[in-house]
Amino acid sequence: MRITRRPLAAALAMAITATFGVAGLAPADAATRPAAGSEVLIPYEEFTLPNGLRVVVHTDRKAPIVAVNIWYHVGSKDEPAGRSGFAHLFEHLMFNGSENHRGEYFEPFELVGATDMNGTTWLDRTNYFQNVPTTALDLALWMESDRMGHLLGAIDQKVLDEQRGVVQNEKRQGENQPYGQADDLIYRALYPKDHPYHHSTIGSMNDLNAASLEDVKQWFRAWYGPNNAVLVLAGDIDVKTAREKVTRYFGHIPAGPTLERIQAGPVKRATTRETMEDKVPQARIYRAWSVEQYGKPDLERLQLLGSRLDRRLVFEDKLADKVSAYVLPFELASTFYVTADVRQGVDPAQVEKALDEEIARLLAEGPTAEELGQAKIMTKASVVRGIERIGGFGGKADALAECAVYTGNPGCFRDALEVVANATVEEVREAGRTWLGEGSHTLVVLPGERQALAEEPSPTPEPFKLPPPDRKYRALKPQVDRSKGVPMPDRFPDLKFPALERATLSNGTQVILARRDAVPVVQLSYEFKGGFAADLGRKLGTSSFTMAMLDEGAGELDALGFANRAESLGAVLGAGATLDGGNAYLSALKENLDASLQLFADMVRRPRFEQKEIERVRATWLAGIAQEKARPNGAAMRVLPPLLYGQGHPYAIPFSGTGTEESIASLTREDLQSFHAQWVRPDGATLIVVGDTTLEEIVPLLERHFGDWKAAAPAPAAVEAIPEVERPQAAAVYLIDQPGAVQATILAGQVVPSTKDPSTIVFDFANSVLGGEFSSRLNMNLREDKHWAYGAYSFTTQALGQRPWMAFAPVQIDKTAEALAELDREVREYVGGRKPPTPAEVAKIQATEIRSLPGAYETARAVLGTIGGIVRYDRPDDWVFRRKARIEALTVEQVQQAAATLDPDKLVWVVVGDLKQVEQPVRALKLGPVHVIDADGRPVAR
Template structure:
């Protein structure tokens, strides 16, 4: 429920919200809204968008970790978790009523400045959503007891462990901001808190936190979507009007600490390559200078053709990535460079180049071309973002953020004006003012973690200037009477909106390429995806990773453009263009602004038809690719998913490769240009292609444009020959594979087997059964290991869509001292589920089926979601009305069929993979006798 890198995540989210540009803001970049305030101080913002029968319900509380004090850090985030555990009038997981009505995009997040809770619900379920949100706002404390606090404390601590168990995750962000902000600054401690503080949190502490800050006068409610002002006023007053105000959150003064000297520190961690992070303190949100620094960040490190990426990644080949970004928070901001250095490169040389490029920018400023390109990229990102009413960075987030931090839901209009008005001289000046001194450089280098390095240092008492204490409740706040009888429980949703999926239109180009179009007019964007059969599976008979590597090379130079030239041209057009592969397919995609469609299509055609496969680009991408494989192997989850498919399918099988499709270091090292050209000739051909188009266009408009670019493309004489995916048998007995991760503070447990294809007539039966076991937040595995035992931040199960047999996998990252207990619980619960000893109840099955059906109206809000569904229709040879058939199948499937599908899982044939510190867990796992135990290295080679 919280982003692992809280500070970074909120900054990027804020960029997605406010990064827009238009000389004269128009309907493409504005979010029309109306506001009102209840007598108790609750501010409500309403945005009407009737494209889908859903309403985004987004509640922001103006309280975050900066409102804490040392010794009691992590309270804001801990309370976010507690508020998902039911209320005085609803006893149970907060997610359950929302799952029953088909809510989408449901989550909550905390950062230094605010806590939010959000979900998209069908229009007819709005009363339920408002009842639930108001019940936890006004009727929570009676439901919070010691057992609940202990439970969620354990969940949060495992969330913290999960983040710190990742490469570059241990102590990095805590130490970085402890250095950037002086003692007592409320941004100096991490949002997730210190482990000692979480352990010390008492029931009285957390209840007082709620009393102090969680009143309606400290909240903003945004309703966006299928709603109007009159309806919003009536419903919000009815559900929220009787909640009394609390003390008002005191407004903190801006505090941007001045740092006059450059400082530097080095941390050792078990990481595959060095990373350089350089940070400055900068102005807070809603300031012109903060917006100007966003443009500076885009020019210096915002994309492939940015200055740092151009020099460090493409020219000097010293780094695998070089990024810059600014993020502005309420009382201060930061600007950061993050450079992942090649394993054998000199960090000092990288830092020297960073110094040179920054000094050059401060001295000379940006070019006119760079400035215009940055503006276009930012504008295009904003337009794409406001297609959604809810979720991370959608319209409701934009409006809530502006209302909370600026007191005006339309504050983004100022950002638009700032971006448009920013001149080259302005950017040069703002960079010189804020980025010329006072930086801190943190280098994370490969090495062993010193003993005691995991211990957290406490924070000292804050300065009196920024001590936060609640005052008295403002006597002007009043409550209003309501007719809501909360003893009757959650309002029942009796009816649901009809499913609406766009009609698919079909046509053919003169060379036989089929075009499938779904018109969507919400934003002036057209998205295209040229789809090909033969993805990772087409690596069979080739070197592993050939499909992914070839597709990744398509946009590394094509037609008249080298790699940087192609990226710069796409940025200048505001286009997103790229290519990739999946288990059974490959695609090249384009997202184009409507008014730049034709030149964007020219680039799209170049990438598909005329890739360069230049040797220098192959070698550059190869080095970065191999570094990426090492990164996969350093992350416990991705490491397990690298080695698991070969164990499930057997060596030589079409699916026996890392689930990412990245291949191995050896296979990628051996790839030649001829290998890539051969794959392109064999797979990227018109008789293996279908073109999906979704967006602001018509078949009459788009077909001639496509014909002009692809109609003369001819298939090669050689017959299209894609490998068949062979069926495999389950193993005769369970097997256990262990991978050592010395020093790990969690064990990452994975267990799986193969199950029938996505195309199987009973695939949905199994998917519903899997939903009961581990597919949802309230499913059995998560309820056991997270909510009941609080040994894990989450435990789920999933299937990967596949033309052949699918991999089914359950997983749980657990605290390392509960590894054996967690394995025991997983074995018992999965076994009892599969054998029918713990039968699926009608309520459990109905919850999954109803969620599948009732989420459909909101599932296709965006063009991207429509495109993904069309891709599945094509890949699995489904009828065009598949979405309607899917709805009907869910409604008709019997409990007996779901129970029978659970037996697809064979407890005696499961394959277990555990990644953790074997010095602490190996012998105890062997003593469990789950099956034959083997220890493997990170490449899947047996060690013992």
């Protein structure tokens, strides 16, 4: 949860997703009683193989896909002293092929169109997950079982060294961000050295360097047996099929030892505080408590705890730009955080004092009955929305696996729902008093020079003698000849996309409806013209700022009243702008659709633009711009567009749309009203509706709330056609200094044709071969081969005018020039024809693009986004089918021709890093003239 009022909806989504890994909860199976006040959600069945592998099956036939999610009950808490980072390192090693599949783990999955594929490690668990077409389930089970039962022969010193380097760059990438070292300090302070949560999951450089090949193999033997895992299959599957297939692929794997579990719990400690300096734009206060463990009733009550922190610190006293609170729930003990971003010019000590007072008041009074009621409604809403997704990080499969691993009961969320439904003000207040009193740790991060966080000494690990396998388990005879390789499917599900139904409102707005009845939710997006490009001739950031203010009070409700009303309906509302347009959106529970539409109409038609709220949001906005500049990616993305498009072009702006400090500081209420009157208007707009409704039902409701809406100003001429720009005469390099950085962030950019250009599909495909996929050339080079980066990719941004193409790589600081040279070489050889796209690469991307489509539209949000593109770029209603056919027909020659769109001799390079370390090596590359600029793109005197 969050201890705020304004973003309570997001807070309660976290209350579910953080605790259960999913925003949807359910009882165990059809035979068990339903959760309090609800129908049976996420029904499941389960069985256990003789070797100890526990399998949980949930059937959901709405899409021809199956989520495969396997959790191993091992995380960083299980690492012995001197071996920190082992669990996470091994997660990476598990993606480097197995004894019967030598090669990247992702490759066969890309060929069948897998989606939502990844792996993660945290304190208590390691998990791997992917969604696959139903016909590719055998492939997924073969692959997961091969790395569970046949991995060690594929791990050699080369693989270990490669993935050790990748992990170390992941560590550098995290620490290179503002506030990136805070969590390490907090956990070191909050949990003593003998507590398993004392050290970070990613580990120390010393321990990672010390890891030997035998060390990691012993780790695998100890923890990666079937008897220490839970496999969840969710989606287009039934328990009979699951039992047959899982037995076939996993049944022969021998069990591992049954290891003694670490016994630890929440920590009662003295209240402490510390400060640190970092390269940050504003002070931030963290306060953390060690609280109740996963699955306990008090943790759910803490999730419901609300307060007036936001009201006083942000809205009334204006001491902070943002205040939030949340729980990170873990198996042995959870951590409750309160954070506050201190407003510019305010003494952090004053903010700390106010936090002390408000937390004390919260513990004395507890939430009001109204606040608790709203929290419960938002919990219900997050449950209803969350059950739409079967897999991925936070899907229904995750909920089942997490409960099974942490509590032994896959349906443990039933108990949590009952606690939430029955919680009283007194119970919630008492939970706060029990856990949030003495014993906190406060960390204040102050602007200054970044100091590398010293690593704690790494002791020599105690000798570890592996116990024998648990004899109560037995393996079955192998049923699969693995020498035949991965079982690739020969057929795939067909693409399905809902029919688009149309109507026109009295106000001139076009309505497009796509019916989806998987959950009782209706989502709407009112699409307007304008966007960042409409800032030309205005103050930069006007479009984004205006749209962001729509839900800061509307009609008869001020900002807090509006937020409270939305929460009482279980509705999610907001608005924003993109490069070429803006939109206002609503996600409404069907049972509250009419009342939610009333609030939505007020937001769109009658925003208040109160001066006090403008000033509050302005201060937060300016702090956000400073945060952008402090982050390497943000700084690069602010300066690159003006370099690509040239001053005075509508796109020559920070692509975040946030504007500049000067422009935002000068915005007036009249500026916002003028933009709203000109661009937020019914004529020429489109209202997209996706969800559990019909035209017969929704159109009368829309007429009631929007039918009499008249534009408040004459219709503007459409945003003038975005002018074409010439590429620069030659390549150039721009350097931004970030003293003390442990990584350099490299961007390369160039303009390419508009999204509306007929060549777009083919160019985007050509980009995928170069840098659009995990197994594309850039990532395979800089991450998997050189292990200088955690990732290296290339992409384009959608635009009505010429689009920006960008390549992106954050690399370790001592390999900046070498990485820059490699990126340049890769682009040159690809687009120049020395290393053109191969038939295998083209076939792989075709397979990925086409075969992922049946699962791509699992959620209403995905459908909504696709229709938004159809509207924005004047595409036909059957666009998804036409695009599929075009990709199916592509030839290698067409892809090579599209790749030649790029000109490596005219690239614009931006490098953000410590110039003391990177400037001279970059200059020595002689890629082009080298310019040193600041985070606003202004030349820096040398």
